[in-house]
Amino acid sequence: MIVPLGHIFLLAGIIFSMGLVCLVAHRNLIMTLIGVEVMMNAAAIAFIAAALRWKLMEGQAFVLFILAVSAAEISLGLALVVSVYRRTGSIDPDRYDILKW
Amino acid sequence: MTLYAATFYLLGIVILTATGLAVTRRQPIHAVLYLIVAFLGTAALFFLLGAPLLAAFTVIIYAGAIMIVVLFIIMLFQESPRKIGMRSEWGPGLLLGVVFLAVAVATIFKDPGSRIVLQGAVAQPRDFGRFLFDRYWLAVEIVSVLLLVALVAILHLGKRRDTEETEKGPSPHLSPPGGEGRDEEVGYHKEGH
Numbered sequence: 052m053i054v055p056l057g058h059i060f061l062l063a064g065i066i067f068s069m070g071l072v073c074l075v076a077h078r079n080l081i082m083t084l085i086g087v088e089v090m091m092n093a094a095a096i097a098f099i100a101a102a103l104r105w106k107l108m109e110g111q112a113f114v115l116f117i118l119a120v121s122a123a124e125i126s127l128g129l130a131l132v133v134s135v136y137r138r139t140g141s142i143d144p145d146r147y148d149i150l151k152w
Numbered sequence: 153m154t155l156y157a158a159t160f161y162l163l164g165i166v167i168l169t170a171t172g173l174a175v176t177r178r179q180p181i182h183a184v185l186y187l188i189v190a191f192l193g194t195a196a197l198f199f200l201l202g203a204p205l206l207a208a209f210t211v212i213i214y215a216g217a218i219m220i221v222v223l224f225i226i227m228l229f230q231e232s233p234r235k236i237g238m239r240s241e242w243g244p245g246l247l248l249g250v251v252f253l254a255v256a257v258a259t260i261f262k263d264p265g266s267r268i269v270l271q272g273a274v275a276q277p278r279d280f281g282r283f284l285f286d287r288y289w290l291a292v293e294i295v296s297v298l299l300l301v302a303l304v305a306i307l308h309l310g311k312r313r314d315t316e317e318t319e320k321g322p323s324p325h326l327s328p329p330g331g332e333g334r335d336e337e338v339g340y341h342k343e344g345h
Contacts, residue, residue: 053156053200057266062164064256066171068249073175076245081180081226085187088218089171092194095210099201103270108283111203111275112291115284118206118213119295123302125218129225130306136229 059100067093080132080142084125091121156272159200167193178240180226184219191215201270205277 070089073082095114102110136142139149167190174186191214199207260266284292 053154053270053272054160055266056268056270057260057263058160058164059201059270060260060266061257062167064253064260065168068253068256069168069171069175071252072242072245072249074245075248076242077240079180079240081222082175082183082240085180085183085222086175088187088214089175089190092191092214095206096194096197099198099203099206100270102203102275103201103273104268106273108275108280111206111280112284112288114198114203114206115209116291116295118209119299122213122218123298126221127302127305127309129221130309133225133228134309142229 053103056100056104060097063093063097063100066090066096078143078145080135080144081129084128084132087128088121088125091117091124156200160197163193163197163200166190167197181223184222184226188215188219191219202272202274203280204274205280 067090070086070093072086073089074086077083077086095117098110098113098117100110102108102114132142135147139146141147170186170190170193174183174190177183177186191210195207195210195215198204198210
């Protein structure tokens with residue numbers, strides 16, 4: 052006996068909305084990437100809870116793929132941030148106006 | 153309340169506190185350090201919910217690898233960390249988060265299935281590995297290709313080009329790709345005129 056399913060989903064929902072706020076509110080590309088990571092973490096918690104609820108291992112397999120995708124995403128995102136920092140000298144998205152006439 | 157339930161709520165409080173502190177920090181370094189705590193709590197939660205292999209992967213990959221990479225990247229920036237932390241706009245973001253959370257809570261508790269109390273079960277790592285490579289071997293291969301593609305893309309992006317002349321004027325990177333010699337040729341013509 053652990054806990055009701057809704058409580059785990061509630062935890063995942065709160066973490067996901069925290070990640071959403073972090074993604075939207077911060078004007079800093081690194082904090083944006085951190086927000087995406089938090090959201091993926093919440094999705095992983097929800098998948099694990101569903102896997103335990105229905106006793107299916109597909110949910111855990113999905114979490115493994117979420118791990119791999121988030122590793123690829125964060126590394127590529129950080130490489131993009133470093134590349135754009137080299138060009139503009141800033142990680143504020145508001146400064147990226149080279150294309151604007 | 154059983155011991156499992158008490159552990160779950162304790163872990164939930166730890167994860168929520170650490171994540172909440174992480175997303176409100178202005179300095180990315182502090183955020184990353186709090187997030188490591190949150191990911192360690194998540195790993196313990198995975199273990200509690202019957203996924204020991206994924207708990208180990210979370211410690212190794214999330215808390216161990218990804219967050220440390222973010223930390224190193226933050227240290228790569230030459231500005232002082234105080235300048236990296238910049239202004240934020242909390243109003244619309246908080247509104248969006250609250251609306252999302254309200255919808256999520258309504259959806260979760262409208263469903264009578266959410267009151268089902270879970271029974272403990274553990275997917276042993278051996279069974280999980282067999283299951284994964286029996287049924288989802290193609291997905292595993294696709295994920296390995298994805299990681300390879302990400303690696304190639306990072307190597308391409310990380311190639312150091314001439315970084316000095318990007319301050320003003322049209323960047324030489326915007327010219328069509330043609331290698332070093334071509335760039336010099338274009339520059340030579342401009343000087344000639």
